[in-house]
Amino acid sequence: MSGRRRALAACLLATLICGCGRRGPRVEMVEGVVVLDGKPVEAATVFFSPVTPAGEAAGLPAAGRTGPDGSFRLNAGSGATPGAGTAVGDYVVTVIKQQSRPAPPPDLNAPPTALPEPEIRDLLPAVYKLATTSPLRATVKPGTNTYRFELDSKPRGSPKGDR
Amino acid sequence: MKRRPAFTLVELLATIAIIALLVGLLLPAVQSAREAARRASCANNIKQLGLAVLGYESSNGFLPPQGAPWEFCSRANEGLATLDVRYAEVSYLLWLMPYVEQQAIYDRGFAQELAGGVLWNGAFAEQPVILLCASEINQGPGFRGAGCTNYRCNRGDVAAPPGRRSRGPFNEGSVRDGSGMWGPAPVQSAHIRDGLSSTVMLGESMICTPATYDTLPAGVGKLGAIDPSTAPATCWALVAGNQYSVPLSQPDFLPGSMWGRSWYDTYTSFYTNAAPNTPRCVRDYDWAAYINPVSSYHPRGAMVAMCDGSVRFVTNEIDAGDPTQPQVNNAGSTANAWSYTGASIRGVWGAMGSIRGREVVGAE
Numbered sequence: 001m002s003g004r005r006r007a008l009a010a011c012l013l014a015t016l017i018c019g020c021g022r023r024g025p026r027v028e029m030v031e032g033v034v035v036l037d038g039k040p041v042e043a044a045t046v047f048f049s050p051v052t053p054a055g056e057a058a059g060l061p062a063a064g065r066t067g068p069d070g071s072f073r074l075n076a077g078s079g080a081t082p083g084a085g086t087a088v089g090d091y092v093v094t095v096i097k098q099q100s101r102p103a104p105p106p107d108l109n110a111p112p113t114a115l116p117e118p119e120i121r122d123l124l125p126a127v128y129k130l131a132t133t134s135p136l137r138a139t140v141k142p143g144t145n146t147y148r149f150e151l152d153s154k155p156r157g158s159p160k161g162d163r
Numbered sequence: 164m165k166r167r168p169a170f171t172l173v174e175l176l177a178t179i180a181i182i183a184l185l186v187g188l189l190l191p192a193v194q195s196a197r198e199a200a201r202r203a204s205c206a207n208n209i210k211q212l213g214l215a216v217l218g219y220e221s222s223n224g225f226l227p228p229q230g231a232p233w234e235f236c237s238r239a240n241e242g243l244a245t246l247d248v249r250y251a252e253v254s255y256l257l258w259l260m261p262y263v264e265q266q267a268i269y270d271r272g273f274a275q276e277l278a279g280g281v282l283w284n285g286a287f288a289e290q291p292v293i294l295l296c297a298s299e300i301n302q303g304p305g306f307r308g309a310g311c312t313n314y315r316c317n318r319g320d321v322a323a324p325p326g327r328r329s330r331g332p333f334n335e336g337s338v339r340d341g342s343g344m345w346g347p348a349p350v351q352s353a354h355i356r357d358g359l360s361s362t363v364m365l366g367e368s369m370i371c372t373p374a375t376y377d378t379l380p381a382g383v384g385k386l387g388a389i390d391p392s393t394a395p396a397t398c399w400a401l402v403a404g405n406q407y408s409v410p411l412s413q414p415d416f417l418p419g420s421m422w423g424r425s426w427y428d429t430y431t432s433f434y435t436n437a438a439p440n441t442p443r444c445v446r447d448y449d450w451a452a453y454i455n456p457v458s459s460y461h462p463r464g465a466m467v468a469m470c471d472g473s474v475r476f477v478t479n480e481i482d483a484g485d486p487t488q489p490q491v492n493n494a495g496s497t498a499n500a501w502s503y504t505g506a507s508i509r510g511v512w513g514a515m516g517s518i519r520g521r522e523v524v525g526a527e
Contacts, residue, residue, distance in 0.1 A: 045396075045400045048487065049485055049488065050485070061485050061486050061487040063396035063400040063486075063487055064400050065401060075399045075400060076399075094487070096394075096489075100388040100389075100446075121388075129489070130491070
């Protein structure tokens, strides 16, 4: 007699548990490697900025940071699980790696002028820095997406000087 | 032998199960009612502080200075001799104390400074209750025993180094008249050309602790090369890779150890360049927190006070532009990005943060 009742209770419980699931935008796993002249780039930040053609759904902006082997996993904000990737869509990819002089240790008794802004230096070619100049593109599809971004320290057709 | 009528074990268990089910259904509702009450108390605090800023403005003609050096403060207290300039700077909150019925803290703070006292003791170990949100988990004590704050001032939609004019209603290092001092003058309400009701004045922020900074929903990442052009999504990348690092040589200055943990100090501001409750990033120690959004333990957003004294709840989903874009200056370069003067690139949220970006903010 209790078999049917038990099954009913199990169904009820399952419904309750399913109702408590985490909500967030649907994302696809995106991972990849960044290399400069064939060598992996460590501690660079890879950005996926959505390109939205008219009448299509927008992707999610996302970013990832490369490890010692140049590999990264993409992380979209807006409630998505960290490191789980980003939404389906077309993206412009930018890569930034910067270095600064270490900030001085804080000195509470120094005059205000004693706190200089550190110099920030780009360690990758400037074309990869802004979405308006980056030649890198990616299309995220359902499933796991794997990319290899090959950067060139002397990109062909790159603008000379500041423009 | 006659058996007494009684419950069987199965019946008893069934009853307990039903009660457990009802409690399970009821408890979330009770919890959200409790959070709603905490949020209401929190909204009252930020409203009072917003009105205090307006009270200060009508007495003095400008908004309270943020991060003014102590030397300026001692001059402002008429008849007091000029002190040695210290790096330590004063939060906008100190000027508000007389306007939230805490004149004693204000007076004791200046007396203590004049006597050469240690800044983080005495008056500043006091915890004004109005500065704490009931939903906050880390309620102090703060940095070296100082009182904490959940309420910070808005420095605009573009990060600005100390001493540079910000795009928000509060300038870092601002002084009253700019004579012989190093910062820009404080903002007057006439400068807020985007409209008082559509410009953010104050906002909520979680209190960091060194022990919990990497477990907070809006964690603090340490970023070596951060400048005003750094794209907010750079922080997400740090958080995803779990790449926090701790400078052990200065255990007092762990990333996140200062922000919100010393209400009298200059670590009491935020930027609107990133959406609410997204990760924060600091340079070494706690300097240059150029990606420093509002945050709270309330579900789905954070509260802000507007420059007209009204209080709004801003959701995490507010349009904050594309966070993967770096800030550029008027010439399109990432150098000196703080000098940008155009319309905000950070969407509606950035437009609400700037005082004269000349953006149109729709009535919500």
